[in-house]
Amino acid sequence: MKIATAFSVLDDTEKACCEVIEQLTQDASCPPNFIVCYYSAKHQYLQIANKLQFAFLSIPIIACSSCQGVMTADGFHSESGAGLTLWAIWDDYGHYGTGLECIDNITDDASVYQACQSALQQALAGAGRLGELPELIWLHASPGFETQMIAALEEMVGDQVPIAGGSAADQYILGDWSLFNQTAVTTQGVAVAALFPGGEIGYSFHSGYVASRALGTVTASHHRTIEMIDHRPAAEVYLEAIDEPTSDFSYPHSILEKGAFHPIGRIAGQLDQFPIFKLAHPSAVDSNAGLELFADVQCGELLYLMEGSRQSLIHRGGRVTQLSLTDPFSHQEPIGALVIYCAGCMLAVHDDVDAVVASIRRSLGEKLPFAGAFTFGEQGHFMTGKNGHGNLMCSAVVFYQRELL
Template sequence: MKIATAFSVARQTQEACCEAITSLKQQLCHPPDFIVCYYSANYQYLQIAKNLQFAFLSIPMIACSSCRGVFTQAGFHSNDGSGLALWAITDKFGSYGTGLEYIQKDSDIASIRKACQKALLKALDDAKRPGELPELIWLHSSPGYEEQMITALEELVGGQVPIVGGSAADQSISGHWSLFNQTAMATQGVAVAALFPGGEIGYSFHSGYVTSRALGIVTASHHRTIQSIDSRPAADVYFEAIGADSHQVDSSSILPLSAFYPIGRLAGHLDSLPFYQLAHPRAITDGGGLKLFADVHCGDELYLMEGSRESLIQRGGRVTQMSLTEPFSRQKPIGALIIYCAGCMLAIEHDIEEVVASIRNSLVEPLPFVGAFTYGEQGHFITGRNGHGNLMSSAVVFYQRERT
């Protein structure tokens, strides 16, 4: 097994593709068995897809747009918002496959779930492992219905298969995100990779925030809007808790403010230690509700979470460190895939190189990794279930299995 990465910050799409593809091929002695691509949304994604599909004919790949740049073990890659990165693995004992399905903007939940399951079945067929449970599902989709997608995938494989990934992003939450694999491309859709690696994997899903105080119980909600908490307007409860005036907060200021004060829901306990699933407030409704980037439900108990610049910088390293799990300590880690929330990146954008450094240092020895900045994160909690959250990080570390 071997993992390699490559990147480019060229402003022109074709130049960026040529630089990254050439660099990747120079590092690999054999054609890769699986490719991951992340790229800024200001590139021409159709051109990136065609270049990769031509350069790596029929090789399974999954690609997703990232917010304002990408990162690898070499650092944060962004030339005024432009950056492209590739990650590839050669693994003669493993199997990999991908599937992508287009989803219309106004599709109902049943159609979304059907598309997600169809994408997974395609991925299993592509891996030549139909009917088998993958070691891991890598998920990318357009933002909006990630919880329903996880449920749909679990209907096919159960809840013990880890589902890890992130929602496609753009430069400014304007809907210019995109996805592609080796056969298809979409701006609204779901892309799934089924991974059967020849070695072991370790994975983690982490927030990096601490509990500040209880907010109350959701008493009215609709999809991703909390209308009331303890029968009071949700925005009033939230901004009172963080010591701010909701009337002085507008759409341009709520995101950077709420990035340090997300809303948490209990995701479970490990022994006596609680773990939280986060939701990022993004707007205030006319009726005093709070719009989020994750689903909430009546009866959910909410907590105010709190983070700092230092905690957001260090948590990239923490989530990676947690993936270096004890069962695999005698095996050799060879590389990693990382997801880091775009909201956190934007809140500490000038310190993002320190985030990459914390990931690099957590791996102890120099290892290749690639990462994207996403508009929602999916992962497998240490408590044993899959979930979708905001302002979170996921990591998967690949290990070389010793063979006799």
């Protein structure tokens, strides 16, 4: 088994593709078994898809746009917002497949369920393992209905198969995200990979924030907007809690940066009597003093105000990847990793993003290859044993060398 990565910061999409393809194949005696591709939305995604589909005929690929750059063990890659990376695994004992579906009506639960389950069926068929439970489902989707997508996948495989990944992103939250695999492309849909690796995997999903106080209970909400908390306008409750003056506050109003350091938490379970939180990133106050988020919140949920510092966000990636190395099989040799880091956190600490990548590199080991994207929503498997979707989080999967008997 072997994992390798390649990257380019060339602004020209065709030249960037040629560079990463050459890097990935120059020392390889045979094609890889599975490829993951991340690219900043500044690139022409159709051109990337065409180049990779032609260069790696019949090899399963899953690809997702990233916010303003990508990362590998060599650093944060973004030249004027352009970055492209490939991650590949050579695994003679593993089986990999991908599936992709467009979703015409993303607001219709039935359409979302059908698309997700069809994509997973494609992935399982591509891996040659129909009817079996994968070791991991790697998920990328256009933002908006990831909670329903996880539920759709769990309807097929149960809730004990780990689901990890991240939601497609663009440069400035304008909807310019995209996805593709080895056969199709979409700007609104879902892409999944079914992984049956020849070795073990370790995974972790964490926020790195701490709860400071209870905010109250959601008494009115609509999809990704909290309208009322304890029967008060949600924005008023939130802004008071973060000591933000409301007297001169104009509605609607963006609070994206403030929300990155003060997200909303909900208890996702407990571990050793300590609560595990999943986060929602407040993005804006609407004209009715509602609180817009990047995740679903339901009426009746108890909300907590979470806090994070600049330093905690910088070092959080390293802590999460370190947790992926502490599984029961951690005595085995790790060979590489995939890392998802929230775009909101990256933008909040943008001047120190190189330190974020350095923290991940130190935790994995200076020579261990990894690749990652900056996403508009993160999916992962909590330490409580449940899959979930959250914001301002980090998800990591570490691959281990197959043990020879």
